[in-house]
Amino acid sequence: MGIHEQNPGRTELSELGEFGLIDRLTANIEIHNSSTLKGIGDDAAVLDYDNKLILVTQDLLNEGVHFDLAYTPLKHLGYKAAVVNFSDIYAMNGQPRQLIIGISVSNRFSVEALEEFYNGLKIACDKYGVDMVGGDTTSSRTGFFISITVIGEAERDKVVYRNGAKPNDLICVSGDLGGAYMGLLVLEREKKAFLSNPAVQPELEGNDYVLERQLKPEARRDVIRMLHDAGIVPSSMIDISDGLASELLHICQQSGTGCAVYEEKIPIDPATLLLCEEFKIIPSVAALNGGEDYELLFTIPLSDYEKIQGLPGISVIGHITEASEGKNLITNDRKLIPLQAQGWNHMRS
Amino acid sequence: MGIHEQNPGRTELSELGEFGLIDRLTANIEIHNSSTLKGIGDDAAVLDYDNKLILVTQDLLNEGVHFDLAYTPLKHLGYKAAVVNFSDIYAMNGQPRQLIIGISVSNRFSVEALEEFYNGLKIACDKYGVDMVGGDTTSSRTGFFISITVIGEAERDKVVYRNGAKPNDLICVSGDLGGAYMGLLVLEREKKAFLSNPAVQPELEGNDYVLERQLKPEARRDVIRMLHDAGIVPSSMIDISDGLASELLHICQQSGTGCAVYEEKIPIDPATLLLCEEFKIIPSVAALNGGEDYELLFTIPLSDYEKIQGLPGISVIGHITEASEGKNLITNDRKLIPLQAQGWNHMRS
Numbered sequence: 001m002g003i004h005e006q007n008p009g010r011t012e013l014s015e016l017g018e019f020g021l022i023d024r025l026t027a028n029i030e031i032h033n034s035s036t037l038k039g040i041g042d043d044a045a046v047l048d049y050d051n052k053l054i055l056v057t058q059d060l061l062n063e064g065v066h067f068d069l070a071y072t073p074l075k076h077l078g079y080k081a082a083v084v085n086f087s088d089i090y091a092m093n094g095q096p097r098q099l100i101i102g103i104s105v106s107n108r109f110s111v112e113a114l115e116e117f118y119n120g121l122k123i124a125c126d127k128y129g130v131d132m133v134g135g136d137t138t139s140s141r142t143g144f145f146i147s148i149t150v151i152g153e154a155e156r157d158k159v160v161y162r163n164g165a166k167p168n169d170l171i172c173v174s175g176d177l178g179g180a181y182m183g184l185l186v187l188e189r190e191k192k193a194f195l196s197n198p199a200v201q202p203e204l205e206g207n208d209y210v211l212e213r214q215l216k217p218e219a220r221r222d223v224i225r226m227l228h229d230a231g232i233v234p235s236s237m238i239d240i241s242d243g244l245a246s247e248l249l250h251i252c253q254q255s256g257t258g259c260a261v262y263e264e265k266i267p268i269d270p271a272t273l274l275l276c277e278e279f280k281i282i283p284s285v286a287a288l289n290g291g292e293d294y295e296l297l298f299t300i301p302l303s304d305y306e307k308i309q310g311l312p313g314i315s316v317i318g319h320i321t322e323a324s325e326g327k328n329l330i331t332n333d334r335k336l337i338p339l340q341a342q343g344w345n346h347m348r349s
Numbered sequence: 350m351g352i353h354e355q356n357p358g359r360t361e362l363s364e365l366g367e368f369g370l371i372d373r374l375t376a377n378i379e380i381h382n383s384s385t386l387k388g389i390g391d392d393a394a395v396l397d398y399d400n401k402l403i404l405v406t407q408d409l410l411n412e413g414v415h416f417d418l419a420y421t422p423l424k425h426l427g428y429k430a431a432v433v434n435f436s437d438i439y440a441m442n443g444q445p446r447q448l449i450i451g452i453s454v455s456n457r458f459s460v461e462a463l464e465e466f467y468n469g470l471k472i473a474c475d476k477y478g479v480d481m482v483g484g485d486t487t488s489s490r491t492g493f494f495i496s497i498t499v500i501g502e503a504e505r506d507k508v509v510y511r512n513g514a515k516p517n518d519l520i521c522v523s524g525d526l527g528g529a530y531m532g533l534l535v536l537e538r539e540k541k542a543f544l545s546n547p548a549v550q551p552e553l554e555g556n557d558y559v560l561e562r563q564l565k566p567e568a569r570r571d572v573i574r575m576l577h578d579a580g581i582v583p584s585s586m587i588d589i590s591d592g593l594a595s596e597l598l599h600i601c602q603q604s605g606t607g608c609a610v611y612e613e614k615i616p617i618d619p620a621t622l623l624l625c626e627e628f629k630i631i632p633s634v635a636a637l638n639g640g641e642d643y644e645l646l647f648t649i650p651l652s653d654y655e656k657i658q659g660l661p662g663i664s665v666i667g668h669i670t671e672a673s674e675g676k677n678l679i680t681n682d683r684k685l686i687p688l689q690a691q692g693w694n695h696m697r698s
Binding site: 044045050055057103133139140141145149151156159163 | 386387390391392393394395396397398399400402403404405406407408409411412413414415437438440441443447449451452453482483484485487488489490491492494496498499500501503505508510511512586587588603
């Protein structure tokens with residue numbers, strides 16, 4: 001999926017009508033899971049989870065609020081919209097199985113544009129083994145609104161909540177952080193340059209890593225598998241959508257604990273570090289408040305330390321404490337700073 | 350729930366922030382079902398259906414397309430948005446258990462306005478025994494967008510699809526039809542009168558029945574119970590959201606059959622008949638194409654005729670035929686007219 005796609009022919013939405021449009025958009029849907037008894041085409045989808053627990057998550061994504069079509073290709077948008085919801089299911093230690101997509105669009109969009117969006121959804125579903133089982137396609141007066149619901153399953157004794165962290169548990173994070181936020185800054189800089197002089201070509205070269213982190217994130221199914229194979233069931237888990245600080249606070253608040261996290265242990269990619277220097281941003285701030293990395297943040301009992309040590313791409317960044325000790329970042333120069341949930345929206349202003 | 354409510358104080362959305370708003374809107378949520386293990390507050394809701402089948406349905410409702418706030422109180426809107434999704438679950442011969450609500454609103458709306466909407470949702474959930482287990486509250490640049498997902502359960506051998514109708518099956522419908530559409534016409538007439546002269550008071554008196562059909566419809570849980578108690582499992586079923594004609598065509602198309610429906614047998618309330626006269630609309634046209642009645646349309650084997658005969662509020666309106674015989678309405682003057690799916694949007698123009 002390249003960022004620049006050729007503009008296909010234009011078919012107006014009114015040429016197909018609601019049922020015709022749904023037929024066209026859902027023509028190539030394949031079913032991956034035996035749990036999908038009935039997908040699109042009845043009053044409701046029908047699923048058979050055979051005594052497993054059911055997980056359900058929903059996200060709304062609005063044009064101009066959650067995405068900017070000036071630099072977000074529709075195929076990438078579809079892919080990301082699906083993947084960020086899969087991420088929520090993995091964060092429960094579950095497996096996503098079905099997706100329901102609802103979109104509201106104005107007639108500014110062509111059938112081909114919606115097909116691009118659906119292609120992105122479909123690529124994500126095929127990659128993660130998820131079935132598209134329903135949806136609703138309606139018109140809006142302005143803008144593009146997306147509602148995605150993902151349903152997944154979990155073993156009864158394996159589901160992981162946010163509220164199970166205990167003092168002395170180790171705090172772990174997968175992958176690296178801050179990249180998606182730096183990707184957003186690059187895209188916004190180029191948009192601004194383009195708006196002030198449309199003849200200028202975007203300078204995106206060399207920033208592939210952070211751009212992919214922002215435009216085409218992945219959900220950490222591999223991490224869930226690895227933990228399973230290593231015999232580790234986290235005591236708590238959450239996916240990092242709003243930034244490390246905000247997610248740490250969620251776990252501590254729901255578990256009734258504090259935490260101590262070491263700035264020096266927060267994993268940050270070299271490409272992210274370079275851009276932080278260019279944009280004059282402290283790298284740990286990008287990681288703590290940047291958001292949209294969709295890595296997994298989880299806690300494990302200290303007794304699992306040996307099991308986790310050998311696992312690639314997992315960083316132990318601190319430990320859970322009693323609530324009375326507070327929720328703190330220990331900086332590189334050994335200062336204690338209370339964690340604050342700023343979120344990336346706040347950072348941008 | 351009266352149509353005219355006092356305007357409560359105004360709190361701006363920005364005063365609470367996203368998490369504060371969600372806390373306030375979801376403060377009074379009660380859990381009715383043992384299947385709801387985890388509701389709001391984690392990456393996903395967690396449900397335990399103990400080996401039953403899972404039903405999932407989703408609807409999008411957009412301001413200016415699906416509802417008009419000029420005559421739709423927000424509490425009624427919340428109630429209706431929930432109920433029309435419960436109706437989809439009953440139409441599968443299932444029971445709704447959980448609801449996930451997503452709303453996108455501009456800052457034109459106050460916190461109190463959203464509380465009214467949530468109150469309507471909550472009243473519907475309490476009445477139908479459904480748990481609100483999650484949601485997403487985001488900002489939009491303009492307008493009010495609603496996404497509702499309802500999850501329900503069905504016994505493995507009792508789920509009813511649209512595709513099981515067989516030739517000679519009886520076609521049955523619950524309640525009466527056309528009322529919701531006439532209610533809409535009354536509301537639109539009064540809106541027009543108000544816009545041309547704001548001093549005129551709305552003439553809604555005496556139209557309680559059709560207004561309630563439009564603004565505060567109910568889902569036919571009672572019919573599902575009655576069929577169950579009578580030992581009837583329909584061969585096919587659908588709820589009437591787009592008008593009787595459109596739903597009959599869905600059942601026939603998916604079952605590979607035709608149908609013969611008798612105009613004289615279509616149940617229409619006296620209040621609806623009176624308004625049809627006033628608006629110069631043929632009553633059966635309002636029933637066939639009007640939509641939004643949320644009654645149940647179902648087929649049963651001829652052998653269940655005696656069982657259905659004694660049931661209150663169920664009308665047998667025709668029978669399923671071979672596909673080759675077509676999908677026909679037999680008019681009061683014994684003419685055969687092929688059924689057409691016009692839908693109520695078409696009728697309005």
